[in-house]
Amino acid sequence: MIDYSKKITVDRELYPYDNDKLDISIESDRGRIISSAGLRRLQKRTQVFALELNASIRTRLTHSMEVAQTARFIAKSILAELKKEGLDRYGLEGMENAFISTSEMTSLLHDIGNPPFGHSAEQTINKWVEDNTVAILDTFPSTTSESKTLKNMIRNDICNYDGNAQAIRVISKLQRLNLSYTQTLAVLKYTRGAFEEKPSKDDSLYYLKKKPGFYYSEKDFIAKIQAKLDVKAGHRFPLTYIMEAADDISYLTADLEDSVEKGILSLDEVYNIIKAECIKQDEEYLLGIIEKQYAKAKEDDEPYQFNMFFILLRAKLVAPLVNHVVNIYMDNHEAIFNGSFSSALLEYDETSKYYKVIEVLQNISVKYIYQNKDVQTMELQGYAIVNGLLDMYKPLLELSSRDFDKLLKDKKITCFISMRLIKRLSSKQIVAYRNDVEKLDKTNDEEFVILEWYHRVRLIIDFISGMTDDFALHEYKVLSAL
Secondary structure (H helix, E strand, C coil): CCCHHHCCCCCECCCCCCCCCHHHHHHHHHHHHHCCHHHHHHHHCECCCCCCCCCCCCEHHHHHHHHHHHHHHHHHHHHHHHHCCCHHHHCCCCCHHHHHHHHHHHHHHCCCCCCCCCCHHHHHHHHHHHHHCHHHHHCCCCCCHHHHHHHHHHHHHHCCCCHHHHHHHHHHHHCCCCCEHHHHHHCCCCCEECCCCCCCCCCCCHHHHCCEEECHHHHHHHHHHHHHCCCCCCCCCCCHHHHHHHHHHHHHHHHHHHHHHHCCCCHHHHHHHHHHHHHHCCCCHHHHHHHHHHHHHCCCCHHHHHHHHHHHHHHHHHHHHHHHHHHHHHHCHHHHHHCCCCCCHHHCCCCCHHHHHHHHHHHHHHHHHHCCHHHHHHHHHHHHHHHHHHHHHHHHHCCCHHHHHHHHCCCCCCCHHHHHHHHHCCHHHHHHHHHHHHCCCCCCHHHHHHHHHHHHHHHHHHHHHCCCHHHHHHHHHHHCCC
8 A cells, every 4th residue: 555654754763743843844855965064064065067167067966956857847747647636546645745855855955965076086995995904804803603794794795876865864973964754765775785795687686786785884874764654674765766867868868068168079969979879779758859949049149059958958958858757657556656666767668769769868978978078087086185185184084993992092102104184184074983883882892993993994984985075175285295
């Protein structure tokens, strides 16, 4: 039975609202998210073009705003369909605002865990951790089967940094937003813990588990929320599908538009590239749109031609794609509500004309934008900065748990570098570390040593992955004496 009133609730970790105050709870979530420093930092994080001075080029924040608007459109369209059958049938009577706002705010939050310099930084962090910290973990004694199992899980966890999993950590511990369980779980895009093995492709939930969605440090919190909202382990919250679809739609023309603004491609080149790819793929729907909108754009004054082309292209693509997504949602409503629908909405029907549109535009972005020399040069610079910062802060991970505790208590230790590095870490991130360590069982020496160090690794990754592009560059220059 589909009953959204069991999923969209007022429950939260601290100071929950009364059950009849759902709208106030929703507005509280909106206020906390929009006022969050973590959200503001997205204005200085790379979407595609790092350290960009042109304010017209998208950042993680402006991209997230576009995704939020598209999610709002999708959510309202789904409600319009559900109203035909009666909202009370689905436990949504009087909950329209909650349904729409949660979808919108989830989309605004979806990139809040992404590191500086884009997705390439995720790979940089994971490669560095694997090369530099696994050897340290292996030195810790593990004489029991429990501690050996724990060590293996921790090894998996630290080598699987992911912006989606980091988002849950930012929301719950680093920013301590105290969002409703509904809003928090809606951000959980992938349902596998980073400490768990990746499932085989014949797993019925493979798509939902293909990437890490949360870390070992947040596993108990996620399990608690899932139990409260009646979402099974490995399953997804229903409104998360809306966020994912909105993100996919927003990506389609955004990078192409930015590439023209950046001077990588001209309007004529974009038109010719899309046209050639459509012909190559035997794609007629998008071809018809771009030919018509290109002709219209050419009628305008030259400085506005490229703006007009992309405005018209978005207008002609977004509404049909939203309708397509809504139809998929409605046709698979029960599986989506239960969180067992193991596909992105926009990728579900590979026979549809819309699937071909996505394929064409994605191929173009990969070939002409992501593989562009200037874009890849910035990725290499981002690699040098992130890798270099991790090298610089590595001494803090080489300390014993006793020496690190002394550092936090402002006591002297023999490693003078660590005594100076500790002063540079964020106090909020240190509080998150302390809170996690205080909960550990100190009577089990082996597990304590492993888990204390694990939370220390998280602390360093929290600090560096939480930087903006320009702050990371500044910190790298300062510590490199450049």
